[in-house]
Amino acid sequence: MQTTAQYICAFCGESNITFIDLSAGMQQSYTEDCQVCCRPNVLYVYVDEDTLDIQIETDYQE
């Protein structure tokens, strides 16, 4: 099952849409380039098991 969620780029502050594969787990982290400034964000994805609400925190990739 795949869904989409929004996150804010840690570099430029623009919002991005990312695809999340829920079968990969309730907590995931991966790196994705911002669609606006193309710099790499580390995404920490937290999925609520009951509501499937998604929270995403972003960090700079060193």
Ligand SMILES: [Zn+2]
């Ligand atoms: Zn950006």
